Amino acid sequence: MKEFKKILFPVDLSESSEKIVPYVQIVAKKFEAKIHILFAARVFQYLTSIYVPHLSINKFEREIFEGAEKKLYEFIDKYFKEYPGTKPAVVAGDASEEIINYVESQGIDLIIMGTHGRKGLDKAIFGSVAERVVKAAPVPVMVVNPYKAT
Secondary structure (H helix, E strand, O other), rough: OOOOOEEEEEOOOHHHHHHHHHHHHHHHHHHOEEEEEEEOOOOHHHHHHOOOOOOOOHHHHHHHHHHHHHHHHHHHHOOOOOOOOOOOEEOOOOHHHHHHHHHHHOOOEEEEEEEOOOOHHHHHHHHHHHHHHHHOOOEEEEEEEEOOOO
């Protein structure tokens, strides 16, 4: 069986992310793996085509990025204090694309992520990040349904 030395845990920092934490911890312990936790912040450049000033969009995105970094550090402090070397990252862009880019750039061996995200109309419009990652990932993906996890 392949050794998993680097695990990527993409999060949206919702309560669903918290429900997946035990799975990440168990696998990381078993394989003595380093944990990478990634948050992908949506970019709003497409709004410039409807005359929203670049300066306003850039400021808004910067505030989202800074807020996400703060929340991510709090999340790691709460759940991964006992896992030294846990590496946080906040990136800007489409979540599924950024997850795949991160896997490739950091030499990740396994992705553990939730099935959840959007439901109903939001899912129909935006699609499922987990579904796109599973289809495109160059490494194994462990997908956990946070609503069924115990």
